[in-house]
Amino acid sequence: MAEHNDEHRPRGTVVLIYIFLACFVIFTYLNWKQLSDVWTVG
Amino acid sequence: MSINVPEKYWWDIPLDQDEKTWIKVAIVWCILLTVMMPWWHISGNQNPSSEFYRITTDNFDKLTDKFIAKYKVGEEEGIDVVAPPANTDVFVRGSQWMWEPILKLKKNQTYRIHLSSVDVNHGFSIVPINMNFQAVPGWDYVLTLTPTTSGEFHIVCNEFCGIGHHTMIGKIYVE
């Protein structure tokens, strides 16, 4: 089947999606970091 | 085409390797995102409080007045300034359009802040530290708060509460 032809594999998207995941991880980390700097509340 | 009826036995078509790998990676990340919340309750210092009580607006009004009378140390722009000792019940009253009283707190001391409103919803936002909680009429929200930085802070209302909303500014001093 054509989908299994390596020429037609979505290799670019694979790279893009891991860039996306990296952004997600960094943004999450930065926000937890910012949170840990505010006053203590519970 | 995604606008046409799919192949009859679409369930039996296996996923591509790229799709399978991505799902696995994404699941791991989703589990991490989920676990962070309970984990922070155990080991983090900033968690939304789960302590709250129902209280009528009249009763909250009276409790705040009593609290102000007990610990009043002065006035600023006509608003009472109070300096409560650490580990006591502190009352913060939101109303159209002011936060009362002005608090004088000590750095690294813990206070039980009772937050509520006596008319409509208000937003309790401490700037520039950027901490935000909701003040809801009929609800006493108890925040166990420990200021860890000193200076002059403002309380901004960040829930729309009427045309004078933007003039609703309070103050906290931390020494």
Place this chain on the structure above:
Amino acid sequence: METEEKERRVNYWQVFYDDIFLLFFLGAAIFLISYTIWGLIELSAAPLSPLV
């Protein structure tokens, strides 16, 4: 071959996915139980202030 194709059973997962009314009820059940009903129960079970 052709007749065999026609007699193949559609996977029951596929039948489940296609039943949009069943999905509607499942979605309603999860949302109502997890968010709405649980939330309303918690709100109504909130304690009265011990200070008054």
Place this chain on the structure above:
Amino acid sequence: MNWKFRVCPTTGLKVHDSAETLIQVNAVTAIVFLLVGGALALLMVLTRWQVVHILPADYFYRLLTLHGIAMLVAWIIFFEMAVLYFASAVLLSHRLAVPWLAWTQYILMLVGAAMVTVMVLMGKADVMFTSYIPLQAHHMYYLGVILFAVGAILGCIVFFATVTSAKVEGAYEGSLSLVTYGAAAAAIIAILTLAHGAIALIPTWLWALGVIPMMDPEAYILMFWGFGHSSQQINLCAMIAIWYLLGTLTVGSKPISEKYCRTAFLFYILFVLIPSEHHLLVDPGLSAAHKVWNTGYFMHLAILASMMHAFSVPAYVEVALRKKGYTKGLFGWLKEAPWGNPAFSSLVFSVVGFGFLGGISGVVYGTEQINIISHNTLRIPGHFHATVVIGTTMAFMGVTYYVLPLIFKREVAFPTAARWQPYIYGTGMTIFSVAMMFVGGFGVPRRHWDITAADAVFQLNYGPVVNIGLAITAIGGILAAIGGLMYCLIAVATLLIGKKIPQEA
């Protein structure tokens, strides 16, 4: 049966004339509200830009209320009704079931939207989109919202009736197409959402009439967000259905794995509604268990669904382009993509903006603890302008460039302007959203007329970084307003003077 159909010369789809008329009226009404909301948006950004500060306080709050309703409710839900009728009647080449019910939908929604607009403009409903009690609006305002919601429920019922009758009468065999399936997910979510709207607003309406006492304010918040937040998940499903539709229309992409895409939609139906909790994370009344569980999307399975779509939509576009022979390197296909087609560039902005800006920020700000540093700050409107405007609105704009020739049978007017429109709008909104989220990180409140608090007893100064950030927000907003106006003008001009496309008898 003597239903009137025509055959679309481009797609070969059979179009029922009632479906066509209803798609037209809903889409045109949507665009009118977009124009109104866009004009108001311009006034909003020019007020929050502290140097310009154009509106007085009462008008700012009043028009902000109307901006929210015109955009988040009227534009999007009218357009979604058009999408539901398109995805059912047109894509299944079937008649629209019960056209009179669909007309009732349209009239109820129109009357409801008009009542709300008039009440807000008269100054009888300065309550914001949320209309949190005990703040009270005129009872006609609540009735308007209720009528609108009932109308939208009827639209969903027409959708399900059409899909069911298509199945019964053999218009299709087996499973629904992926786009129709996504629309079905949107319709399912819409019914659950609008039911919550009714539970929140009917008692509030009766309270405003003086018939019953006020409900508990926290219970109102709980019910309101079952409506207010979940209605954004209707947009989510409709938007993703349109992503697949645009992928097919622009580059001929097709789903490689139906199982994969449909599982993602299934996760939405089941798990995407419970994070209405996002708005109650720093409120009293709910335990940490309720908050963590609900804001966590059932172990973030709905987030998993979004991440799955985030992979499959571009992947299918890439595969389609590679099959056309653009196989050079990793990104050769991207270079050869039809960037001059406004539907394609809208799709790219929608996917990238929704994912990178709206999606990530939404999940993070909606985390129980992180909400402490985000609740009601400008981070929140920054987030949802990325999801609802860059995401949903740009997807809807993109599909309009196909709806105009297919449903209105006219060629798109001003093709050069249409080419540029997504870039101007998308760039403007990206600047706007990013700047807003950045400023919100300093604790700048949303829905606030004057953050210097010049009229208050104490003045505030957030510092130069915030002032510059708000200026950049405004510039992004102005750019987006230009792009939005271009879209409205292109659409209106096409309807009035666009070249008619000849149809087969």
